[in-house]
Amino acid sequence: MSRIQGALAVTATAMLLLTGCGNATEANQPATSSPAAAGSTAAPERADADLVIWTDNLKADPVRAFAEDFAADNGISVAVQVVSGEFQTALVTANAAGNGPDVFTGAHDMIGNLVQNGAIDPLQLAPDQLKGYTETAVKAVTYNESVYALPYGIETLGLFRNTSIAPEAPATLEDAFAKGQEAVAAQKAEVPFSLPQGNSGDAYHMQPLYTSMGGYLFGATAQGDPNPSDLGVGGEGSVAAARKIHELGESGTGVLKRSISVDNSISLFAEGKAPYLVAGPWALNQVEKAGIPFEVTPIPGFAGQAAAQPFAGVQGFFVASNGKNEAFAHEFVENAMNTEEGMAQMFEGAKLPPTMTSVREKIAGQNPAIETFASAAESAQPMPAIPEMAAVFAPLGQAFAAIVGGAEPESTMRAAGETIAAAIGK
Amino acid sequence: MIETLKRLQRPSSPAPSGSGTGRERTTKPVALFAKILALGTVVGSAAALTPALVATGRWGFLAAIWVIAGVLLLTYITGRGVPAKYLVPGTLLLVVFLVYPIVMTFQMSTTNFGDGTRTSKEETISQIIGASVVQSPDSPRYNLSVATEGNPTTGPFAFLLVEPKSGAVFLGTPDDGLQELEPADVTVAGGFVTEADGYELLTPQEVNNASEALKEFAVPTDRGAIRQLGIRQAFEGASPLKYDETRDVIANTATGVDYTPVKQGDREYFVDAEGKRLSDQSWLANVGFANYLRVFSDPRISGDFLQIFAWTFIFATVSVAGTFLLGLGLATALNDPRIKGQRFYRAILILPYAIPGFIALLVWSSFWNKDFGLINNSLGLDLNWLGDPFLAKAAILLTNFWMGFPYMFLVCTGALQAIPADLKEASRIDGASGFLGFRKITFPLLLVTVAPLLVSTFAFNFNNFNAIYLLTEGGPFDPANPTAGATDILISYTYRLAFGGQGAQLGFAAAVSVLLFVLTGIIAAIQFRFTRTLEEVN
Numbered sequence: 001m002s003r004i005q006g007a008l009a010v011t012a013t014a015m016l017l018l019t020g021c022g023n024a025t026e027a028n029q030p031a032t033s034s035p036a037a038a039g040s041t042a043a044p045e046r047a048d049a050d051l052v053i054w055t056d057n058l059k060a061d062p063v064r065a066f067a068e069d070f071a072a073d074n075g076i077s078v079a080v081q082v083v084s085g086e087f088q089t090a091l092v093t094a095n096a097a098g099n100g101p102d103v104f105t106g107a108h109d110m111i112g113n114l115v116q117n118g119a120i121d122p123l124q125l126a127p128d129q130l131k132g133y134t135e136t137a138v139k140a141v142t143y144n145e146s147v148y149a150l151p152y153g154i155e156t157l158g159l160f161r162n163t164s165i166a167p168e169a170p171a172t173l174e175d176a177f178a179k180g181q182e183a184v185a186a187q188k189a190e191v192p193f194s195l196p197q198g199n200s201g202d203a204y205h206m207q208p209l210y211t212s213m214g215g216y217l218f219g220a221t222a223q224g225d226p227n228p229s230d231l232g233v234g235g236e237g238s239v240a241a242a243r244k245i246h247e248l249g250e251s252g253t254g255v256l257k258r259s260i261s262v263d264n265s266i267s268l269f270a271e272g273k274a275p276y277l278v279a280g281p282w283a284l285n286q287v288e289k290a291g292i293p294f295e296v297t298p299i300p301g302f303a304g305q306a307a308a309q310p311f312a313g314v315q316g317f318f319v320a321s322n323g324k325n326e327a328f329a330h331e332f333v334e335n336a337m338n339t340e341e342g343m344a345q346m347f348e349g350a351k352l353p354p355t356m357t358s359v360r361e362k363i364a365g366q367n368p369a370i371e372t373f374a375s376a377a378e379s380a381q382p383m384p385a386i387p388e389m390a391a392v393f394a395p396l397g398q399a400f401a402a403i404v405g406g407a408e409p410e411s412t413m414r415a416a417g418e419t420i421a422a423a424i425g426k
Numbered sequence: 427m428i429e430t431l432k433r434l435q436r437p438s439s440p441a442p443s444g445s446g447t448g449r450e451r452t453t454k455p456v457a458l459f460a461k462i463l464a465l466g467t468v469v470g471s472a473a474a475l476t477p478a479l480v481a482t483g484r485w486g487f488l489a490a491i492w493v494i495a496g497v498l499l500l501t502y503i504t505g506r507g508v509p510a511k512y513l514v515p516g517t518l519l520l521v522v523f524l525v526y527p528i529v530m531t532f533q534m535s536t537t538n539f540g541d542g543t544r545t546s547k548e549e550t551i552s553q554i555i556g557a558s559v560v561q562s563p564d565s566p567r568y569n570l571s572v573a574t575e576g577n578p579t580t581g582p583f584a585f586l587l588v589e590p591k592s593g594a595v596f597l598g599t600p601d602d603g604l605q606e607l608e609p610a611d612v613t614v615a616g617g618f619v620t621e622a623d624g625y626e627l628l629t630p631q632e633v634n635n636a637s638e639a640l641k642e643f644a645v646p647t648d649r650g651a652i653r654q655l656g657i658r659q660a661f662e663g664a665s666p667l668k669y670d671e672t673r674d675v676i677a678n679t680a681t682g683v684d685y686t687p688v689k690q691g692d693r694e695y696f697v698d699a700e701g702k703r704l705s706d707q708s709w710l711a712n713v714g715f716a717n718y719l720r721v722f723s724d725p726r727i728s729g730d731f732l733q734i735f736a737w738t739f740i741f742a743t744v745s746v747a748g749t750f751l752l753g754l755g756l757a758t759a760l761n762d763p764r765i766k767g768q769r770f771y772r773a774i775l776i777l778p779y780a781i782p783g784f785i786a787l788l789v790w791s792s793f794w795n796k797d798f799g800l801i802n803n804s805l806g807l808d809l810n811w812l813g814d815p816f817l818a819k820a821a822i823l824l825t826n827f828w829m830g831f832p833y834m835f836l837v838c839t840g841a842l843q844a845i846p847a848d849l850k851e852a853s854r855i856d857g858a859s860g861f862l863g864f865r866k867i868t869f870p871l872l873l874v875t876v877a878p879l880l881v882s883t884f885a886f887n888f889n890n891f892n893a894i895y896l897l898t899e900g901g902p903f904d905p906a907n908p909t910a911g912a913t914d915i916l917i918s919y920t921y922r923l924a925f926g927g928q929g930a931q932l933g934f935a936a937a938v939s940v941l942l943f944v945l946t947g948i949i950a951a952i953q954f955r956f957t958r959t960l961e962e963v964n
Contacts, residue, residue: 074657075630075631076631076634089930092544113929115705115706116705116706116929117545118549121556122559124561124655124661124663126561126567126661144705145560146557146558191797199898199899199901199902200899200903257796257797259797259798259799264792264795325634325637326634326641327630327633327637327640328630328656331656331658331659334659335656335658335659386706387541390929395909398901398903398905399905399908401902402903403905405810405813408905411905411906415905415908416905416908419908419909422726
């Protein structure tokens with residue numbers, strides 16, 4: 001009997017040990033603790049339909065409306081499923097297991113990784129079909145000379161300004177910082193400038209400042225594609241940018257703060273506590289709802305330096321490589337969606353600056369903020385879609401956070417460059 | 427909740443007399459019925475799963491399912507092997523939920539599975555070639571109707587094509603290529619062939635169903651081949667790439683460049699003579715123990731390992747000790763009968779436990795914010811909690827205390843109520859003070875019950891990924907070392923190594939998990955040994 005008890009005890013403790021890591025009742029936390037589980041929880045069960053589309057919450061309604069028309073025209077059933085959280089991981093895993101969607105929407109910077117994982121099929125869009133879209137958008141969705149997504153919207157960063165605190169659009173970043181600091185001194189605002197960094201940094205939002213001082217991530221090949229063997233982090237331009245960021249950071253003028261992150265940057269502006277905000281079109285909704293007087297302008301550069309070049313992210317429709325309904329998937333993306341009607345409907349629902357020039361011309365003048373974002377996106381640089389980008393954002397962001405916090409700028413930036421180079425070298 | 431706990435923890439009293447044998451006899455038919463039902467369900471489920479497993483060729487699973495069903499049948503159908511009846515369910519669960527995942531994880535740890543290596547070599551080659559198909563310049567897009575002379579799912583298929591500009595109609599087959607048809611032979615409506623002699627036209631649904639077969643279907647032309655695109659269109663395109671199986675080479679027929687598989691790091695790529703990759707896509711391969719070697723030989727990993735291991739140990743120990751002392755103190759205080767409104771206080775104290783940890787951690791993360799956080803604002807401080815390595819550790823521990831103490835409070839309350847009151851009374855009569863009584867009698871007795879839970883809480887906190895990741899993401903980071911943060915514990919650190927820098931490296935992550943599993947197991951084993959001595963003393 002005691003042996004049984006012993007065996008049971010071993011079993012029970014072993015179970016306890018294992019389940020203790022992921023089970024609510026055993027220990028003091030209800031949520032899962034394994035990273036793999038945390039990453040894969042976002043994927044829904046694939047719906048049973050003749051065309052399954054995965055998208056995110058913001059785009060679900062327009063996609064559904066259009067897809068249902070498409071289904072009715074072809075006499076098929078369609079399911080639009082909302083995927084939240086780690087979209088890319090969920091998609092790659094589900095696609096490999098044969099439970100993925102036929103079509104999905106997403107940002108173009110996933111392309112490199114998705115191609116490398118064999119998760120997407122190239123689209124056959126003839127050159128004359130692509131003429132209807134802006135050059136930046138087409139360039140963004142082209143990878144290794146193949147087009148992988150049908151672009152419908154483009155996102156980039158702009159400068160939101162509270163016009164009751166700062167009526168004039170700033171000509172340079174210095175202008176904006178000075179106005180912001182005046183506003184704080186006059187107690188009209190709590191922080192001079194809302195640019196999200198957080199304690200782990202945010203290389204995406206710092207990119208306009210970084211590029212204005214001559215920093216770059218990857219150089220370009222002769223064809224204009226990003227060149228992973230030419231790393232700009234740790235180079236001269238990046239060091240100049242690091243010095244500037246250090247001056248603006250917590251040990252300098254205090255314009256940039258680690259206490260502002262993506263979690264609170266938009267609400268600081270919407271509540272009138274910050275006269276300026278660096279954000280993309282996704283912030284429009286919240287800011288408009290808050291009812292403060294505001295205007296959006298392209299982000300200016302530093303005085304006497306290059307223009308600020310934020311990243312452009314192109315949103316598009318993709319065809320998954322392992323979908324069950326390939327023919328309908330290609331039909332939907334390359335033929336049905338690839339029309340002025342489809343693109344206009346996506347704009348109405350998603351409110352992203354459209355990439356189809358004819359749609360953009362039609363809405364010109366209706367929404368000045370969208371118009372600003374659209375023109376800012378044209379001069380912006382498409383975010384590199386190469387898989388190597390995965391190795392850039394975290395170390396570079398952490399370097400920015402450290403520099404904002406007062407770390408020595410040059411050595412910090414060079415160390416980040418070395419880390420990235422080591423990671424890319426594999 | 428507390429009431430239930432009380433009842434559970436109360437020492438069991440002998441069962442009321444007279445109910446023993448009589449009840450057993452009356453429940454027997456019910457028990458038999460339940461047994462038949464349960465075993466029937468087991469066999470039924472195994473039978474129901476069989477066709478699907480046979481169809482997908484998963485023989486390992488098939489065998490496992492029938493072995494499990496067989497073992498269950500053998501154990502419960504006969505009256506013999508009483509110990510087995512108690513052991514089998516536990517053992518099965520152990521195998522299914524512990525041994526099997528570990529074996530799978532170990533298996534994965536010997537491969538290079540990860541971003542860029544998720545497909546087999548065969549798939550990789552076909553995807554590389556498929557991605558290089560481009561529409562031939564100046565070629566038209568044809569209006570397509572897919573037709574068949576035989577069966578709409580298996581074919582043989584043929585393309586009926588209309589050139590939109592000229593209106594010319596073609597028949598395309600893989601064997602005979604493209605042939606122009608007489609307009610009289612077919613009916614064309616709206617730019618599409620709608621009827622043709624001897625052919626049955628496929629509906630959109632049928633075209634979709636035949637996707638697999640149509641993928642391979644191409645009508646050869648001078649400039650490449652005509653392929654299907656969607657439901658109603660066809661395009662003429664070609665790929666310059668060809669795979670030569672005998673030489674294991676992808677050749678570019680347009681430029682004459684050969685791409686051979688070359689090993690770079692732990693994966694192979696098709697590269698040209700100068701070492702330039704044709705594609706970043708590699709394929710799944712076995713790498714043996716390379717992932718384990720990497721853990722020990724990579725200076726980036728071994729360099730930070732000791733420091734992070736030390737913090738992991740401190741974090742888990744202090745978390746357990748802190749939550750236990752806090753919980754025990756409150757439980758002891760509230761266990762005193764002189765306190766009024768015990769239930770109310772207990773309910774309040776359990777509140778943190780009722781909030782999902784995920785949300786609580788995110789909320790706490792904003793509480794610690796230097797400029798806008800609740801802590802600094804309400805206490806009038808200006809501390810950069812999450813930006814300073816020491817303060818960040820303090821913030822994490824404090825948050826974890828808050829999250830963990832209700833559990834310890836519950837456990838201790840239950841354990842305290844299980845200690846007979848006469849023991850305390852006896853000690854008081856012997857002249858022991860309240861504290862001495864607690865130290866000599868209550869605490870040791872309590873520890874016997876609670877110690878295993880402390881060990882499991884330690885093991886949990888040892889791998890408490892959420893607490894770190896949701897509060898600080900492992901940060902703040904030393905500017906010279908952006909891979910290891912000041913608050914990183916082993917699991918959050920390896921998560922960043924495996925998924926952060928270079929995309930997902932699941933094979934490597936699996937190797938690290940196996941090592942972590944071993945490490946946690948060793949620590950827990952040592953602790954259980956210690957717990958056992960505790961029991962023997964008492």
